[in-house]
Amino acid sequence: MTQIPIFAVAALVAPSHLDPLxxxxxxxxxxxxxxxxxxxxxIWVWAIIISFSVRIRTVRRQxxxxxxxFWKVEDIDAFMKERGRRDVPSGRIAAAAMSxxxxxxxxxxxxxDGTRQRLSSAMESQVAQEADGLAERxxxxxxxxxxxxxxxxxxxxxxxxNSFFQIGTQQNSSLAVVAPGISEALFATAIxxxxxxxxxxxxxxxxxxxxxxxxxxxxxxxxxxxxLSRELERG
Numbered sequence: 001m002t003q004i005p006i007f008a009v010a011a012l013v014a015p016s017h018l019d020p021l022x023x024x025x026x027x028x029x030x031x032x033x034x035x036x037x038x039x040x041x042x043i044w045v046w047a048i049i050i051s052f053s054v055r056i057r058t059v060r061r062q063x064x065x066x067x068x069x070f071w072k073v074e075d076i077d078a079f080m081k082e083r084g085r086r087d088v089p090s091g092r093i094a095a096a097a098m099s100x101x102x103x104x105x106x107x108x109x110x111x112x113d114g115t116r117q118r119l120s121s122a123m124e125s126q127v128a129q130e131a132d133g134l135a136e137r138x139x140x141x142x143x144x145x146x147x148x149x150x151x152x153x154x155x156x157x158x159x160x161x162n163s164f165f166q167i168g169t170q171q172n173s174s175l176a177v178v179a180p181g182i183s184e185a186l187f188a189t190a191i192x193x194x195x196x197x198x199x200x201x202x203x204x205x206x207x208x209x210x211x212x213x214x215x216x217x218x219x220x221x222x223x224x225x226x227x228l229s230r231e232l233e234r235g
Contacts, residue, residue, distance in 0.1 A: 034155030145200035152192020159185020
């Protein structure tokens, strides 16, 4: 009876390509927890990327539409009461200014400089609040982008430690003993990078978009402040 060489049997049994699911199932429980956490973080990152992309485009379009109508009207107070669109950042900025304008108008004596300062403070505060509201969910992207590689590295270190433990237990340092554990360990780092890289790119891109929107809202506030200042001088 002809014997098949051991290396030939190994070649028949060995997989022809990496199987991520098998790597996950064969990994140590600690490494599995790390991988599962990173996968969940990656899913949440992509959910934020998709939802924020839709949101920032919608906000940009709504602000453009509101500002275009706003600067065409003659009676701003009536426009804000009827079609103020308080769900639009530019609308809320204008509403904050008009609220302060009405409050100042009820005072017995009008202090033009004081009213200007209060109007400016009200609008700047609203601009900052709108920008903070837009950027609120970006903190998670920044956290994943900075932490995920280290979490994956922890899984890798743990997996490699486990591989060396198996070498000591089996008293066999052959590549066949070490390679599977190291592959599973390195897979944790790969998942960490898979979660971190899109998070970092998206965070930088969205931060730029939020900054651009904040600058746009500030320009709208400055223009409206100048318009209200002229009204104060006329009154």
